[in-house]
Amino acid sequence: MENKKKQGYSTAKIAGLFLGLAAAAIILMLPGISGLDAVGQKALALTALIVIWWITEPVPIWVSALLPIAVSPLIGLAGVKTTAEGLSVYANYASPVVLMSIGVFLLAAVIEKWGLHKRIALNIVAKVGSKPTRIIMGFALATGFISMFKSNVTATAMMLPIGIALLKQLGFDRESGFSKALILAIAFAASIGGMGTMIGSGTNIAGSALMKDLASIDITFLEWMKVGLPFVILFLPLSVIILNLVFNVKQAKIEDADTIHRELKALGSMSKAEKLTAAYVVIAIAGFVLMTQLKKIFPMIADENYAVLIGLALFLIPVDFKEGKFLMDSKTAIREISWSTYLLLGGALVLGDVFSKAGIAKWLASYMGFLSNLPEIGVVIAIAVIVAFITEFASNFVVASAFLPPIFGIAVELGINPMLLMMTVTLSASLAFMFPSGTPTNALAFGTGYIDIKDMVKGGFFVKMIGVVLFPVVFYFISAPLTTLF
Secondary structure: OOOOOOOOOOHHHHHHHHHHHHHHHHHHHOOOEOOEOHHHHHHHHHHHHHHHHHHHOOOOHHHHOOHHHHHOOOOOOOOOOOOOOOOOOOHHHHOHHHHHHHHHHHHHHHHHHOOHHHHHHHHHHHHHOOOHHHHHHHHHHHHHHHHOOOOHHHHHHHHHHHHHHHHHHHOOOOOOHHHHHHHHHHHHHHHHHOOOOOOOOHHHHHHHHHHHHHHOOOOOHHHHHHHHHHHHHHHHHHHHHHHHHHOOHHHOOOOOHHHHHHHHHHOOOOOHHHHHHHHHHHHHHHHHHOHHHHHHHOOOOOHHHHHHHHHHHOOOOEEEOOOOEEOOOHHHHHHHOOHHHHHHHHHHHHHHHHHHHOOHHHHHHOOOHHHHHOOHHHHHHHHHHHHHHHOOOOOHHHHHHHHHHHHHHHHHHHOOOHHHHHHHHHHHOOOOOOOHHHOHHHHHHHHOOOOOHHHHHHHHHHHHHHHHHHHHHHHHHHHHHHOOOO
């Protein structure tokens, strides 16, 4: 098992402490930033402070996540009363993603409580094989496929409890490279798989609608797949390979297949509690799959409502009613859920909300005139890189909405097929892999407690770069001959 050596208050932490404060102070003291109003300038200062402190960790990460509540009122950004821009630093700490994660991880906790995690883990290894890299690839492929037809968050919520169960049974702690790679692979695969179809994510749907409005081109489901699916087929396995290398997964040791089969046989038949848990998990996952149908019966339900509901119901399903034993108990729930993590999720979502509503994304999009000096392939790569990094701090939907109109104008001015650049914007807006604020799937993965900010930055950066490099390859050599879009 891998162990991380504890370090004292290092030089990097001291530097990060003062660098974050200095960066925020300098931005605040500037007389003005062209194209950005006073609220946007304050939001940019807060963003700089939080990001620098998250990366360097001069204070615990969850403490940095409380900075929006502590600092926003002091700099006049937001407070008890929201600003005219609709900024709020409180609501995000109880956002749908944060609430959804409670239900997801209660589901993971009940699987472990009754020992079902052992049976699930042994069966997965028996079927897939005992090679850690193969296990991670299997989880990623399954998550990516689900995400092509369900929301990215739903796909992640379905697969994370199973992944956590596997890690706990196989004895991998939160410092293991295998643990980190598996959890990140699930989250990243959901984002990547969602690029494959027009209904794979809300960003795709919004992007296609904007493209129709701007370029008067109606993208069909099949035409989207001709662009998105080849990208997913190449990118998904490459992302897993990158994560395996970054976290040195080959060093992880799992018992040989014969031992696994012997342990599986020794488990014997399932207990009543196991059977109840297994049945409940299947029903819970089926609910995520059939969410569209459920909404027809309960129009006001959403993924987060459902996730909390299945979590709360665990306290009402009896294993032994006379003895007062239910599938879940308060002690287990409190122990298994990392409540400090939810502060971080809230802070990450505040950051994304502030970054978007304060107009920073639009401000950055306005400085795209330099693209006129680049060749076509250079324009594609530049746009992919810029959008891919900005989407770490603003929602994919906001980034796509902010960038598509100016990119359409730039494409017309440069004589480039607008659809080429607009598809680049829409798909690269989903390349958010480095921060929990980038996408709800990242936030859910971080909520497991297996991932540090530095882990997500390290793994996400290399996966992002692979995605950016793949854009011109897929667009020019695979999609172009297949689609009529460009």
